[in-house]
Amino acid sequence: MALEGEESVPIGAVSGGRSAKGRRLWKKVKYQLVEYHSLPGYLKDNEYILGYYRSEWPLKQILLSIFTVHNETLNVWTHLIGFFLFLALTIYTATKVPKVVDLQSLQHLPDVLKKADLQKIQSELLACLPSLPHLSDLQRIKDELKTSLGSLDMLPSLSRWHLLQLISDCLPHRFTHATNVSVLSAVKDDVANMIAPILVRPIPRWPFFAFLGGAMFCLLSSSICHLLSCHSRRIAYIMLRLDYAGIAALISTSFYPPVYYSFMCNPFFCNIYLGFITILGIATISVSLFPVFQNPEYRSIRAGLFFGMGISGVIPVLHKLVAFWHRPEALYTTGYEILMGLLYGLGALVYATRIPERWMPGKFDIAGHSHQLFHVLVVAGAYTHYQAGLMYLKWRDLEGC
Structure with a gap:
């Protein structure tokens, strides 16, 4: 029974198209952006941003x-x-x-090796390796060094600076046939770069x-x-x-x-x-x-x-x-x-x-x-x-x- 001045609404209309349209309209209004003064207190943080706020939306609408x-x-x-x-x-x-050595530093290696006796360098370096400080255990794996570089995982950590010191102390005394000092210097640096990834463990x-x-x-x-x-x-x-x-x-x-x-x-x-x-x-x-x-x-x-x-x-x-x-x-x-x-x-x-x-x-x-x-x-x-x-x-x- 409708009160005076009200208009009766058929039950079918409420449960039919009109109610669906009303729900869509309500959702459109409910999930619209609001202004700062319409926010609950806990969402008011910056009074200089006046509009375009979302306020107490359901999770689905928030994610969208x-x-x-x-x-x-x-x-x-x-x-x-x-x-x-x-x-x-x-x-x-x-x-x-994790690659320790900058590979760009090895780009000139082939040209250097053309000017030096690589086999001689290798043999001389292997001969002096056991004299390295803190590497006395290298003597027992010297033979493995000649055949398999992968066996050096057990070595203690070294720095490239230590390797350069090794080569500087070792090669000048043993690699006496080198007459070109600049070539020898370049070879020493390149040899250090070659063996650094093997001997040096990343920090x-x-x-x-x-x-x-x-x-x-x-x-x-x-x-x-x-x-x-x-x-x-x-x-x-x-x-x-x-x-x-x-x-x-x-x-x-x-x-x-x-x-x-x-x-x-x-x-x-x-x-x-x-x-x-x-x-x-x-x-x-x-x-x-x-x-x-x-x-x-x-x-x-x-x-x-x-x-x-x-x-x-x-x-x-x-x-x-x-x-x-x-x-x-x-x-x-x-x-x-x-x-x-x-x-x-x-x-x-x-x-x-x-x-x-x-x-x-x-x-x-x-x-x-x-x-x-x-x-x-x-x-x-x-x-x-x-x-x-x-x-x-x-x-x-x-x-x-």
Whole structure:
């Protein structure tokens, strides 16, 4: 029975086409993007981004929204693409980088060997190998050396520098028939390059892969956070904790390659620096678990805490410069690390000050706001650090301690 002024609606109409049309219309309205003032309190973070928000959508719609335009689209994709970039770099590093000697250094080897008696060099080198310091066990496998280079896996680790010292000390005394000093010098270097992959064991790779793992964890957790946080208060809380943990993991593991490879020959300082940054990272993650930490008024504190973690790396870098001031590798890697620090620092500054959207609220809702710029700078800084890591590996692989 309809009240006065109401229009009766047939039951069939409710369960038929009209209700289906109504549900489609409701879904269209329900899953539309909303403005900042319509958000629940836990989703209000940046008042300078005025529109294009998703608010408390179901999981299916949220997952599909990765392919639609809203104010989190570029936040998701900038770090998701970065994750796949570092996944590819990790695979490349695992399959290609372990080669100790730069093969380009062997390109001129055939021309050199044409000018020298290779058989004579080989026999003389084999004759003097047992006199190597720390390689007395070579005498018992001397015969195997002549027949099978693969049997040298049992040898202790040597650096290319040690091999050059061997050849410099050995060949000039025994290879007396060489009259061309420049040819002999080139031969010595090339012989070292030839036998380095056999005698030299690559240094441990775990610090470098720890950094790559930290970078991938940070980038992937950030993408997931920006995608799913609009679902509910509980999911937003969990995702933000995951995001903060990823940032702390990236910063902490970024110190592992420079600290380990710079001080691998000085375990005291190596363990001190690695232990300190690890404890600081764990402490930062622990503090970020408190709910109050995610409130907008603590934005500057969040940025400052992570920025402080980055600044703490200045001490081991300065120590490295003092200890290896004569090494070009120390200078080159420091240049990369300074660039990385500038990129991270600029990203933290942009994030904390909310530039440029604070200058023109609403103009950068879709693209160009501070969080997107922060994401791009983080990926650039991490890639810069990857290049520094490759230089550390080459340095220590070729020279050891």
